[in-house]
């Protein structure tokens with residue numbers, strides 16, 4: 035059992051305030067979804083939780099269990115059980131996927147108990163096949179020359195290999211065709227258990243047909259403005275962000291001032 | 301025998317921003333050390349290892365022998381093919397090109413000779429290893445000559461090492477001729493030891509529609525100056541010249557990488573990546589020169605260095621000399637730091653900062669690493685990088 039707690043979080047990027055008081059609690063065993071229009075700060079929230087140096091916390095706190103993340107480096111946060119599937123994963127030539135994932139697993143194990151080659155390969159083969167990824171991907175260089183869809187699958191593969199307590203999936207569905215979306219969703223659903231919690235950031239209701247969330251949060255103007263169950267996503271699909279904004283009487287400017295913006299790929 | 305006073309009157313080769321006068325590279329005493337067993341090579345189908353004056357490994361498949369391929373030490377080639385060797389040597393690097401090259405011509409007593417007749421296709425890598433036996437206090441003075449006939453195709457991997465720890469010098473000249481239509485990849489892993497001060501001079505002559513792509517990894521531990529040149533003499537001749545280098549401790553590696561576009565529609569691209577640690581110095585001089593008449597030719601270069609210590613010294617100096625209007629050319633150079641986004645990505649998987657840094661630095665050189673002709677050579681480059689990065693915290 036682990037808990038990610040975000041408390042009155044204010045975050046600035048390059049001196050501009052993006053998050054204006056976010057509150058959120060994610061427990062293992064729960065799947066949360068955050069939805070919101072483009073540019074509202076969803077990626078800012080996920081990067082700040084992971085500890086990206088460009089994002090400055092000006093107020094509030096983030097905790098995993100009772101540890102304050104502000105005192106922890108990025109790698110320490112990861113080893114404490116956090117995982118972020120990134121919207122734009124880096125490419126690194128000369129470092130194979132297999133070597134990278136082994137390093138990630140071994141970073142969590144004591145020096146005198148590193149994972150053996152055989153057990154690593156067995157685990158990798160099992161997860162890789164589960165995600166319908168080819169055998170040669172293990173020896174390819176990290177994300178190098180991967181298509182958008184392959185990168186997303188690779189993020190999910192890493193998650194399944196590392197087995198974090200709480201995973202944040204930032205637009206894992208963007209740029210995926212329906213088959214790839216099903217595969218990626220299968221990966222997340224496979225992880226569902228009392229020992230795993232997820233925070234899915236998405237633009238589209240579509241993903242939530244495959245991974246049904248326990249909670250849906252709507253973010254606008256750097257805050258969570260409404261929280262509900264899976265039905266909230268459906269309502270949003272019908273009414274659009276502008277509809278919800280007007281219903282809540284919020285004074286928030288949407289980048290694409292159009293109810294249908296919700297369906298437009300960014 | 302060349303007159304020594306004539307040699308001494310020739311100028312030293314130019315390596316801008318590298319001070320090497322005190323290295324005494326123009327005073328060599330050729331070593332005569334011998335060895336009996338191979339140091340690195342085994343089970344290679346097509347390969348030779350020359351250690352000092354000895355050939356410590358030599359193998360060529362029957363198929364290649366039957367097609368007339370010659371792969372032997374320079375000593376053996378001089379005995380068995382004296383006319384061929386006489387004709388070839390110094391036909392690419394002139395015997396009076398500069399003081400150090402002239403001295404090499406006058407003094408070399410070992411090396412490797414390769415002759416690949418026209419149309420011969422190698423399916424597997426041709427592996428050349430040259431070991432400096434630094435066991436008697438004398439110097440390596442060696443010459444490598446590789447001729448690739450018309451429309452022949454080969455991937456060559458050459459390694460250079462120091463065996464022994466005596467403080468000595470090395471002078472190696474590598475000449476390559478790619479005859480019309482030949483397709484050549486020439487990868488080099490240079491790993492001379494800390495006590496070896498070296499002059500390495502490689503030059504290729506690229507004829508009509510031939511290609512010579514260089515993949516060079518400079519992992520020497522001592523002070524070295526390295527010249528690498530491609531003469532694109534032929535119509536439609538091509539060279540992609542890729543170089544990575546890593547310097548540590550107090551060493552200096554100074555490079556001049558040149559491509560000369562002489563043929564019409566010739567293409568020469570220089571791509572260099574260097575990493576500089578501790579108090580070391582790494583200098584990349586890139587020279588793209590387009591001769592009048594080389595219409596439709598293309599000269600590009602990109603050189604980047606990573607400075608990983610405040611006391612490190614690095615330079616990336618691009619130079620384009622263009623004497624023809626109908627060309628395309630461009631250059632980029634930078635001195636930078638470790639990629640923050642890549643660091644963040646790796647660390648977000650729990651990998652420590654120290655390990656992540658090593659992987660990101662490797663990634664910086666990854667484009668050339670990935671082009672090494674065999675898995676084993678790629679692995680060797682990875683290991684050399686790891687070895688050199690051990691000095692990061694010195």
Ligand SMILES: Nc1ncnc2c1ncn2[C@@H]1O[C@H](COP(=O)(O)OP(=O)(O)O)[C@@H](O)[C@H]1O
Pocket residue numbers: 047048052070071072073074075076077078079088
């Ligand atoms: N690294 C960054 N550098 C500069 N501005 C940023 C950065 N990340 C986010 N922003 C800005 O913060 C705002 C929110 O962006 P983001 O968090 O990516 O929104 P979302 O993920 O909801 O689309 C935008 O105005 C964006 O331009």
Ligand SMILES: [Mg+2]
Pocket residue numbers: 076077078121204205
């Ligand atoms: Mg985003």
